[in-house]
């Protein structure tokens with residue numbers, strides 16, 4: 001995986017929660033404006049919930065840090081409760097001043113590299129009117145998800161659900177970049193350009 005500029009993939013820890021929440025709120029303001037709803041979850045989520053997500057055993061919260069350690073972008077990957085071959089990607093955020101430079105695409109690639117072993121499918125959703133988000137996801141191989149049990153709308157925002165099947169080699173190839181997750185080996189120094197560095201705890 002190639003990251004833009006000198007960005008480094010990191011796993012976020014509880015002590016990063018305040019920084020993450022600040023980035024999340026800044027990034028999601030434009031979505032709130034687009035849907036005329038200042039109460040969307042990413043803007044109302046309390047700090048304790050961000051900490052809980054980071055500390056949750058089935059969630060990988062990861063980010064991209066730039067020069068000086070600035071948190072440039074972040075996202076969460078949550079294992080499905082009923083099917084551990086499925087992971088849900090959410091809360092994709094890129095700092096407002098850095099959007100449109102490839103960091104969002106890098107987050108999508110990073111999600112695949114931090115997905116726990118055994119994950120075969122990543123699902124995500126976005127507002128049905130968020131055309132730029134949908135373009136980005138489709139360009140990265142996401143396709144419309146079959147109609148299912150996911151909520152079609154929340155807080156007045158109608159969602160489009162997308163899914164990407166991961167190739168079998170991605171998880172099974174011993175030569176693939178290391179991934180995080182239960183029982184996974186940490187990245188070796190030789191992999192540090194593509195593997196996540198530790199921002200704290202094991203996910």
Ligand SMILES: CC(C)(COP(=O)(O)OP(=O)(O)OC[C@H]1O[C@@H](n2cnc3c(N)ncnc32)[C@H](O)[C@@H]1OP(=O)(O)O)[C@@H](O)C(=O)NCCC(=O)NCCS
Nearest residue numbers: 027028092093094099100101102103104105125126132135
């Ligand atoms: C959605 C989001 C994460 C995308 O991040 P991003 O960094 O802007 O994404 P990218 O830069 O990879 O791609 C966005 C656009 O920039 C273009 N781009 C990518 N690299 C580029 C580069 N080096 N130079 C110029 N343009 C570039 C992409 O082609 C894409 O163009 P498009 O809009 O015509 O499709 C970001 O906009 C964001 O935080 N939005 C607010 C929160 C949100 O809506 N999150 C998603 C909820 S589901």
